[in-house]
Amino acid sequence: MTPSAGPDTTTDRPRTVGRPRRTGAAPAGDPRQEILDAAARLFADRGYVATTMSEIARTVGLGQSSVYYWFRSKEDLLRALTGANRESLEVAHRLAAAATPPPEHLYAVLYADVLQMCRGALDFYDLERAAHAQPEFFAEILADYGRLRAEIEAVVEAGMRSGDFVPGDARTATLACLAQTEGIQHRFRSPTPDAAERGAALGGPADAARLAAGTAVRALLVDPARAADAERGAMAVLDET
Amino acid sequence: MTPSAGPDTTTDRPRTVGRPRRTGAAPAGDPRQEILDAAARLFADRGYVATTMSEIARTVGLGQSSVYYWFRSKEDLLRALTGANRESLEVAHRLAAAATPPPEHLYAVLYADVLQMCRGALDFYDLERAAHAQPEFFAEILADYGRLRAEIEAVVEAGMRSGDFVPGDARTATLACLAQTEGIQHRFRSPTPDAAERGAALGGPADAARLAAGTAVRALLVDPARAADAERGAMAVLDET
DNA sequence: GCATCTTTCGACGAGTCATCGAAACACGTC
DNA sequence: GACGTGTTTCGATGACTCGTCGAAAGATGC
Numbered sequence: 445m446t447p448s449a450g451p452d453t454t455t456d457r458p459r460t461v462g463r464p465r466r467t468g469a470a471p472a473g474d475p476r477q478e479i480l481d482a483a484a485r486l487f488a489d490r491g492y493v494a495t496t497m498s499e500i501a502r503t504v505g506l507g508q509s510s511v512y513y514w515f516r517s518k519e520d521l522l523r524a525l526t527g528a529n530r531e532s533l534e535v536a537h538r539l540a541a542a543a544t545p546p547p548e549h550l551y552a553v554l555y556a557d558v559l560q561m562c563r564g565a566l567d568f569y570d571l572e573r574a575a576h577a578q579p580e581f582f583a584e585i586l587a588d589y590g591r592l593r594a595e596i597e598a599v600v601e602a603g604m605r606s607g608d609f610v611p612g613d614a615r616t617a618t619l620a621c622l623a624q625t626e627g628i629q630h631r632f633r634s635p636t637p638d639a640a641e642r643g644a645a646l647g648g649p650a651d652a653a654r655l656a657a658g659t660a661v662r663a664l665l666v667d668p669a670r671a672a673d674a675e676r677g678a679m680a681v682l683d684e685t
Numbered sequence: 686m687t688p689s690a691g692p693d694t695t696t697d698r699p700r701t702v703g704r705p706r707r708t709g710a711a712p713a714g715d716p717r718q719e720i721l722d723a724a725a726r727l728f729a730d731r732g733y734v735a736t737t738m739s740e741i742a743r744t745v746g747l748g749q750s751s752v753y754y755w756f757r758s759k760e761d762l763l764r765a766l767t768g769a770n771r772e773s774l775e776v777a778h779r780l781a782a783a784a785t786p787p788p789e790h791l792y793a794v795l796y797a798d799v800l801q802m803c804r805g806a807l808d809f810y811d812l813e814r815a816a817h818a819q820p821e822f823f824a825e826i827l828a829d830y831g832r833l834r835a836e837i838e839a840v841v842e843a844g845m846r847s848g849d850f851v852p853g854d855a856r857t858a859t860l861a862c863l864a865q866t867e868g869i870q871h872r873f874r875s876p877t878p879d880a881a882e883r884g885a886a887l888g889g890p891a892d893a894a895r896l897a898a899g900t901a902v903r904a905l906l907v908d909p910a911r912a913a914d915a916e917r918g919a920m921a922v923l924d925e926t
Numbered sequence: 927g928c929a930t931c932t933t934t935c936g937a938c939g940a941g942t943c944a945t946c947g948a949a950a951c952a953c954g955t956c
Numbered sequence: 957g958a959c960g961t962g963t964t965t966c967g968a969t970g971a972c973t974c975g976t977c978g979a980a981a982g983a984t985g986c
Contacts, residue, residue, distance in 0.1 A: 462933025463981040475933085493734055494818065497974065510934050512975065569810055569871070576875070577735065610909075615886050619872055620865070620900045627868025630810070631860055634817070645856050659861045663904035668851075703964025704950040716964085738943065751965050753944065 467505040476514045478504045483521050484565035488633070492522060492570040519574050519581060525565055526585055532557035533588060536595040539681060546603030547661055547670060548677035553596060554625055554657040555678060561629040562649035568626050596621055600664065609664040621660045628656040708746040717755045719745045724762050725806035729874070733763060733811040760815050760822060766806055767826055773798035774829060777836035780922060787844030788902055788915035793922055794837060795866055795898040802870040803890035809867050837862055841905065850905040862901045869897040 465471075472478060482503040486495040497518055498508045515521045535556040539549045561568050575582035597618040603609035609617075632652040635645070646652050657678070662671045706712075713719060723744040727736040738759055739749045756762045776797040780790045802809050816823035838859040844850035850858075873893040876886070887893050898919070903912045 461931075461983055463935070465934065491814065491817075493814075496972090498972095507935055509936075509975080509977095513933065516975090518974070572875075573732065573734075576732075616892075616896055619886055620869065620896055623868030623872045623897075624861070624865050624900070625868075626871070627864030627866075628861065630867075631864045634813075645860055651857075655857055655861055656864075659865070659901075659904045663900045665909075668906075668909055702952055702962080704966070706965065712964095737941085739941095748966055750944080750946095750967075754964065757944095759943070 465505055466507065471505075475504070475506075479506075479511060479514055479521070480524060484525055487522070487525065487570070488565045491567065491634075492574070519578060522566065522571065522574055523582060523585070526571060529560050529564060530588060531560050533592055533595070535682070536592065536599075540595070540598075542681075544681065545674075545677070546599050546606055546608050547665060547674035548681065550596065550599045550603065550621070550664070551657045551661045551674045552678035552681055553592075553599065554621060554660055555653045556682065557592065558625045558629055558653035558656045559649050561625070562632050562652050567633055568629055593618060593622065603664065608666060608670075610666050617664060620663070624660045625656045628652050706746055707748065712746075716745070716747075720747075720752060720755055720762070721765060725766055728763070728766065728811070729806040732808065732875075733815070760819060763807065763812065763815055764823060764826070767812060770801050770805060771829060772801050774833055774836065776923070777833065777840075781836070781839075783922075785922065786915075786918070787840050787847055787849050788906060788911060789918035789922065791837065791840045791844065791862070791905070792898045792902045792915045793919035794833075794840065795862060795901055796894045796919060797923065798833065799866045799870055799894035799897045800890050802866070803873050803893050808874055809870050834859060834863065844905065849907060849911075851907055858905060861904070865901045866897045869893050 460470075479500060483495070483500050486499055486503070489495075497511055500521075501508045501511045511521075515524065532553055536549075536553045539552055544552070571582075571585070575586055579586060597614050600609060600617050600621070601614040604611050604614060604617075629652065632646050632649070646655070654675070658671060658675060661674055662668050665671055665674070701711075720741060724736070724741050727740055727744070730736075738752055741762075742749045742752045752762075756765065773794055777790075777794045780793055785793070812823075812826070816827055820827060838855050841850065841858050841862070842855040845852050845855060845858075870893065873887050873890070887896070895916070899912060899916060902915055903909050906912055906915070
């Protein structure tokens with residue numbers, strides 16, 4: 445068979461097949477999952493480009509070339525780590541079906557989106573960079589992004605029509621929303637530029653999500669006093685899951 | 686002398702010193718500037734990591750190793766391209782001295798910041814990544830970022846005290862402002878994720894700057910109706926230069 | 927005992943950034 | 957003219973990437 449396609453990962457036995465590792469260390473569990481865990485940690489710590497396949501291999505006790513038995517490429521590893529992160533899309537669909545008022549709707553979607561990005565191991569911009577270099581390889585992820593953008597744009601437009609949001613160009617307003625969520629996601633996971641400020645700026649993903657969604661929605665509301673209502677409503681809807 | 690320190694760049698003569706280039710092509714002007722121009726273009730087009738020193742060398746008709754006579758490293762090239770981009774800091778200082786009302790003040794600083802980032806050849810996040818890898822090498826740039834952040838935070842805090850802005854944590858509000866500007870800068874220069882939307886979302890750097898500053902300020906204002914005033918006032922102040 | 931399957935290894939190729947000594951030229955002095 | 961000096965470029969090379977390939981090492985089935 446073609447090994448690089450990735451062997452079946454269903455076995456849970458102690459796993460004693462195949463050539464033993466040079467390090468003697470027997471695989472703790474599913475090697476594929478082991479590699480994913482190590483990569484997730486390293487990518488999150490040092491970023492995608494700064495992490496080498498040798499490092500990943502070493503942390504799981506494998507030789508560099510052995511990782512390529514489980515994953516075709518470094519980018520394949522990256523893609524596998526994004527997995528099925530479509531939560532925010534599902535939220536958008538659910539609230540659209542429920543005819544939720546635009547402010548709460550937008551808040552909930554942005555909140556879910558930031559939460560998802562912050563909890564993942566990958567910086568959104570790292571992923572974007574890789575997707576830009578190989579569009580067809582990341583086609584599904586790019587399509588998901590497009591769908592989410594379209595959903596948000598529809599909500600923004602609905603809010604403008606309903607009078608909840610200030611009238612304007614829905615496209616640029618959506619761009620601002622996404623830039624806000626992506627930017628805050630990045631600032632959350634990489635407290636870099638000037639280290640002094642840090643400490644307690646953002647406590648966790650939920651703080652980042654609240655800040656991003658709150659700021660973005662408030663910038664659009666005709667009556668900003670309703671921002672608190674939107675947040676409450678959105679959180680209530682999200683809790684229902 | 687130590688050549689890698691960078692020779693003096695003051696000469697304007699036809700330049701016939703040194704070993705001739707393999708390509709025969711005589712340097713059009715100052716080789717150092719030629720390299721900077723080529724690098725700026727390539728970095729802007731394909732990004733920092735995706736651009737190789739060989740490409741840069743080739744576009745100016747030089748061998749790969751010859752670039753290292755003019756610049757110590759690829760990062761040195763990157764740093765040289767950020768040059769003296771302290772316009773937004775100067776704006777912040779000037780308006781602080783003039784006791785400008787916080788909304789206009791904040792708008793003007795964010796506007797100048799985005800404009801500066803969008804007009805430069807470098808993606809802010811590219812620069813940040815490099816700075817993160819070698820903090821002392823980019824110390825000055827990091828310090829500038831810290832100063833700008835502090836200025837913005839002071840303005841936000843002043844606005845909260847004066848009642849122009851909604852009360853809250855100035856630090857996280859500042860973080861949101863910066864995330865907005867950086868995120869929009871990125872979206873402006875890399876229209877990537879889903880290509881369909883593009884076309885006319887953001888026409889130029891000024892559009893990006895207006896969107897970012899307007900959105901960020903509006904999210905903070907107690908009375909969003911004053912957003913237009915803040916924009917007008919800020920633009921008037923900026924035009925005075 | 928022997929073929930088969932799975933997993934790992936080691937060697938290798940192409941590409942990156944960066945270094946080093948030598949080469950090629952113009953210009954000064956003899 | 958020949959000869960050293962300074963400037964700029966080259967070519968070879970090293971250490972490091974990612975990724976491929978064939979072979980090796982073990983368990984399993986006949």
